[in-house]
Amino acid sequence: MKKILLIEDDLALSLLYEEELKNEGYTMVVAHDADSALELVQKEEFDLIITDIRMPGKDGIELIANVMGLRKDIPIIINTAYQSYKDDFMTWAADAYVIKSSSLEELKAKIKELIGS
C-alpha cells in the first residue's frame, strides 16, 4: 500500500482528507505543522507528500525546500486555498498544485497520476 504524508493545520480538513484518501486505499500519516512533518520524513519512508502552504510557524514553501534537501525523490502535491502561490517559483518544485475544493476528485486524480492507486 502506498503511504502518503499529509500536512494540514486545519483539523477538520485533515480529518476529511485522511478518511477520503484511506478510502482510496492509501496509508495516511497526518502532521499539523511543518516541523513535525520534517521529523516524520527523516524517520519514515513516504511515497507522496501533500502539503498546505499557509500554516503557523514554517510555511509549506519552506517545508518543500527542507524536504528537497532531505529526500529529492518524494513527489509533492501542494494543496492550498491560494491561487497566488503559483507565482512563487519555489512552488514550481512541487509536482502538482491543487486548489482546495470540497470535491476531492482533482486531488485524487493527481495522486493516482503520480503514484498510482
Next chain:
Amino acid sequence: MIERYSLQPNNFNPDTPKEFVLLSIIAQSFFQPFSLEDNLLVILTALTAGSGIGFNRAMLFLKDGMRLKATTWLGPRSPEEAEAIWTMLSSPGIGYAEIVAYNRDLVTRMVKDVQPKLKHFIYDLEDQSLPLPALAALNKEIILVNEAGKEPAVDPNFMNFIQVDSFLCLPLVAQDEVLGEIVVDKGITHAPIDLNDIELARLCALLAGNYIYTTNLYKKVVEMEKMAALGEMAAFVSHQLRNPIVAIGGFTQQMLASPCQPDRCRRNLNIIQEQVKHLEDIIYKLSHFLKITIRELQPVDVKPILLNLVERPDIKLKAARKAISLKLAPELPLIQCDPVYFEEAVVNLLDNALDFTPEGGKVYLRARPYNNKYVLIIIKDSGPGLDEKSQDKMFTPFYTTKENGIGLGLLFVKRIIDTCDGKLEVQSKPGRGTMFKLYFKVRERGQS
C-alpha cells in the same frame, strides 16, 4: 559665513520685477496640498491682475472625457478693480493663502452672473473642424488672435461672450496630453498683446498643465491603492472562508456518497455545525473590524478602565491559574481616544497574553506617563515568544498562531491605535515572552 533662506518664496523687496513676484506666488502652490481648483485660480489671478503680467481676464477650460469644457471665467470688471487686485498682490505679506481666499470670494460672486453662460462653451476634441479657442488645444499650440471679429475660425458664440479684438489661447499640455486651455485677453486696458506677455503666459500654462497632470495622477494612485487594498482583502477573506467551506462540502459529500452509519453521520454533522460556527465567527469579527470608525477623539481616563478591565468575568475566567500583575502610575494624564475602543484594544492584547501564558505564569499590565506627550501602556506575557518571521507576519490579516484564532485581533488593535494617533511597539524573543507597548497621545490643554 552662511545665510539661510526659506524654501517657500515669501517677502519680496520693492524692486523685485513683477514677473518674479507673480511666478513666485504661483510657485507657492507647490507647497500646498493638492487643491487643483485653488491652484489654477491662483494662476488665473496672476495672469489677470492689473499691472501684473498684464492680461485682464482669463477663461479656464478643462478636458472632460473627449470634450473641452469652460469651467471658470475670472477677471476684474473695471480698471479700478484690476488695479486694486494688483495692489493687493504686491503688498507685503501677501501670499498664496490670501490670494486663495480672495479667489474663492471672487468666484462665489461671479458664479451667479457668469457661470451659467459658460456652459455653452463645450467643444468636442474629436471634431477636426473645431473653431477657436478650442483649436489651440486640439493642435497643442499657442494661438494669438488679433482682429478677432474678422477671423472666421473663431466661434461666433465665444466672440459674443468675450467681446474683445485680441485674445491669446494657451493649451494646457503635460506629457503630450491635452488637459485644458486658458484663454486670456486685455478686455479692460485694450493694450496689445506682445511677445513678452506670451512668454510669461506660456510659463503659466506650463505650470497649470503640470498641476492638472499631477493632480490626476495623484487621484489615480489613491484609487489604485484603494483597489489594491480591496483585492488583498478579498483574497484573504476568500481563503479564510474556503477552509470551512471545503470541510462542510467534503463531509456532506461523504454522507451522501454511501449509506451513512449513524455514528459517522452524527460526527460529520457535528463537524459541519462547528465549521458553520467558525464561518459566523469570521463574518462577525470581520464586520466588527470594518466598522471601526472613531468620529471624534475624546478625553479618556485610562485608570478606571484598566482597573475595571482586570475584574471583567471573561478576563478572570481566562486568568484562572495564571496571575495578572497590574501597576498603574499614581498620576496618569487623560489621553485622546475613544473609551470603548481603548478598552477593546487593551482587552484584545490582554486576552492574547493570557492565551499564550502557561498555567502558573504571569501577565503584566502597566500604565505610566511617557515623555509628557504619551501615556504608555505595557502588556507583557510569559509565553513562548515569537521568532522574527512570526513577528513580521503578526499584523498580516488572518495570520494566526491560535487554534481557533481568526487573525484579526492585532490588526484591530493597530487600527484603533492608528485612529487615536498613537504608536504601537512589539518586542519579542523566542522563550522570553512578548511585550506590547502602546503609546497614546496625552490630551493637550485647551482641547475639548
